[in-house]
Amino acid sequence: MAEVFVVATGANKLTYEMLTLARGLGEVSAVVLGAPGTAASIADNLAEYGAAKIYAAEDEALDKYLVAPKADALAALVTAKSPAAVLVPSTQEGKEIAGRVAVALDNGVLTDVTGLEADGTATQEIFAGATVVKSKVAKGIPLVTVKPNSVTPEPAPATATIEAVEVSVADSSKLVTVEETVVEPKGDRPDLTEANIVVSGGRGVGSAEQFSVIEEFADLLGAAVGASRAATDSGFYPHKFQVGQTGTTVSPQLYVAAGISGAIQHRAGMQTSKTIVAVNKDEGAPIFEIADYGVVGDLFTVLPQAGEEIRKRRG
């Protein structure tokens, strides 16, 4: 059976999703691009989700310089092993790596893919999720970036062997130096792109201080906190939590939009959520057009009351 590459970025949900998706296409091989030791540290996790082989493309240069060396290493490995397809995470870095590999190998690339069939037909949702397209790579092998929350990760324990891959980085790929990497503390909340439930606040929250009402409700549901662009632009919440066309796209089981009118910019980032709940004072807010359950009312009374009731139900 043909080999299928999954670029694994760690022991995270998106990696497990890709490993699950790849099983339908062939023999799954994980590709780890990073500093020495990275592959060994996650090998058990990758094997649990079906990776029969793990290619360890490891070199200090891969973390020292931005993106380009990782793309070099992946392109070289693809050339050497001729896999049937390559799956890359649809993160900022993943898309950038895929873009470089596409140019290096003169191979088509499809980004933000939500499904991939054995014949290479990919599903994408474009125009803010309004249109569902089926696409194919017409030149080369299917090289796709997989959008988070597209599949349910299912374990399929395998025995993985690690194969070290020699990495050679061209000087032209060492042009950008990473001087500092800052991981901003997330706290205990789940990651926005991976959360099953997201509670977002908009302009209607009114101030940064009052965003605590959103956070409290999110914590009660074990949810991630999001914000509309109007809220982040107003400084109510940090920009990196913005859900929308120019922010993060989320597709959770439940999306709660509080004080969000539902401009197309915002809908672009959340309308593929399974269930949508909206709370807004304005009964004409467009968010109600796509909400499975809408409450016309003041979020500062509705959310605390709902929270109280949920606590009661839990006893």
Added chain:
Amino acid sequence: MKIVVLVKQVPDSSLERHLSSDDFTVDRASASNVISEIDENAIEAALVLAEETGGEVTVLTVGPDHATESVRKALSMGPDKAVHVVDDAIHGSCAVTTSKILAGALGKQEYDIVLCGAESTDGGTQVMAQMLSQRLGIAALTGARKLTVDGGKITVERQTEDGYQVVSAAAPAIVSVWDSMNTPRYPSLKGIMAAKRKPVETLSLSDLDIDPATVGAGAATSTVVSAEPRPPRGAGQKITDEGSGGSSLAEFLASEKFV
């Protein structure tokens, strides 16, 4: 400092957008076309850099005839001149071949920095800056929320999913920016009038020594095979809070097994 800003004309994302039913390319004919939103942040960044360094800003676009409107709009914000690559053979080009055309056009320009939006509001692929970097052999500093230039050293605060990175490179480089970087200025009346007289150079594929057979729909490295509108998401139940709205919401969440 010579600065080139890449600008893409796209269908307005605040309105409904479609693919053409015949070839599944973006339907621009029936759309209201605008500058891709984040490209305006790139123009703003270019103008600020030019003001700081006494530089010159060139707008570069690849697109059909009517992309001229977006070129003039971009010029009305303040850039000095524009280059518009237009050729019927380009229609239907994928990202990989578009990067070839842009790289060809950039090869004809003098630049220290190329600026662009981190993604377009139509394709949204986030790949172009890195593709151009790969083709041109210049540094790509991507996803900037902050940009500083000190002599020949370019430093960018790169917004990431987990926080940020500080990355740097020597010029020449391509820098893609997010909308968190700045607020684009509005064109002044004076700017709009001046834009009408600014030079716009038109280039065809032959000017770039690119064989038309290697671009366009026929040479696309990826193709759309079908397109369907997402089944409309009907509105569900809507209640008005008259004192027990929160309790009703909790009941709904419980019935859907979220609590």
